[in-house]
Amino acid sequence: QTVVTQEPSFSVSPGGTVTLTCGLNSGSVSGNNFPSWYQQTPGQAPRMVIYDTNSLSSGVPDRFSGSIIGNKAALTITGAQADDECIYYCVLFMSSSGALLFGGGTRLTVL
Amino acid sequence: EVQLVESGGVLVQPGGSLRLSCAASGFTFSRYWMSWVRQAPGKGLEWVANIEHGGDMKYYGDSVRGRFTVSRDDAKNSLYLEMTYLRVEDTAVYYCARTVSSRGRRPDYFDHWGQGTLVTVSS
Numbered sequence: 001q002t003v004v005t006q007e008p009s010f011s012v013s014p015g016g017t018v019t020l021t022c023g024l025n026s027g028s029v030s031g032n033n034f035p036s037w038y039q040q041t042p043g044q045a046p047r048m049v050i051y052d053t054n055s056l057s058s059g060v061p062d063r064f065s066g067s068i069i070g071n072k073a074a075l076t077i078t079g080a081q082a083d084d085e086c087i088y089y090c091v092l093f094m095s096s097s098g099a100l101l102f103g104g105g106t107r108l109t110v111l
Numbered sequence: 112e113v114q115l116v117e118s119g120g121v122l123v124q125p126g127g128s129l130r131l132s133c134a135a136s137g138f139t140f141s142r143y144w145m146s147w148v149r150q151a152p153g154k155g156l157e158w159v160a161n162i163e164h165g166g167d168m169k170y171y172g173d174s175v176r177g178r179f180t181v182s183r184d185d186a187k188n189s190l191y192l193e194m195t196y197l198r199v200e201d202t203a204v205y206y207c208a209r210t211v212s213s214r215g216r217r218p219d220y221f222d223h224w225g226q227g228t229l230v231t232v233s234s
Contacts, residue, residue: 009168034213038156045227046148046224048220048221048222051213051220051222052213089155089156091158091221093219098170100150100158100218102217103155104155105155
């Protein structure tokens with residue numbers, strides 16, 4: 001069974017830089033998985049941040065960026081702010097099945 | 112402005128059935144893939160199903176395949192999810208999401224989401 005892996009939690013200081021990752025329990029993430037990233041605050045619907053590995057969603061600040069680092073997708077926040085504190089989910093497209101798999105989410109704390 | 116409004120979530124007994132609806136506005140509904148994504152209480156997100164514009168192609172997550180059916184009515188700008196043989200573990204907020212393809216034939220990201228509707232499966 002394919003599982004998408006994310007760090008359960010991460011902490012960053014205000015103004016600092018943090019990189020969250022998104023991997024596969026078997027195999028490597030590539031651009032052909034079209035990684036996308038979403039923010040979710042408690043009680044709210046998710047909001048798209050990044051699509052197609054590194055494309056910034058409309059209205060999202062450019063302190064957010066996406067990339068592939070090694071065998072994982074990555075979301076980097078440069079100059080973290082207090083309102084970046086939330087849960088971040090990645091999604092990978094699996095071409096063999098067409099399935100869209102979510103990672104378990106990373107709870108980001110800014111303090 | 113893109114708007115997606117889900118409805119139909121209620122308390123239902125295990126083994127029961129339920130139909131969710133999603134009303135779309137602010138975009139040309141018939142041109143987009145659409146998806147259902149769910150979130151169990153206190154848990155992460157899970158893709159449930161998606162359907163192409165036109166409604167011919169439908170895909171399902173492993174945990175719902177054979178029990179849930181996704182459909183759409185482009186004339187009514189509406190998306191549906193028919194859920195049967197419901198289990199306690201189907202309890203979740205169900206989100207409707209517009210789904211887009213980056214470069215391929217199949218969709219790979221969710222660019223707009225509704226606020227969700229809560230389905231509770233319990234005796």
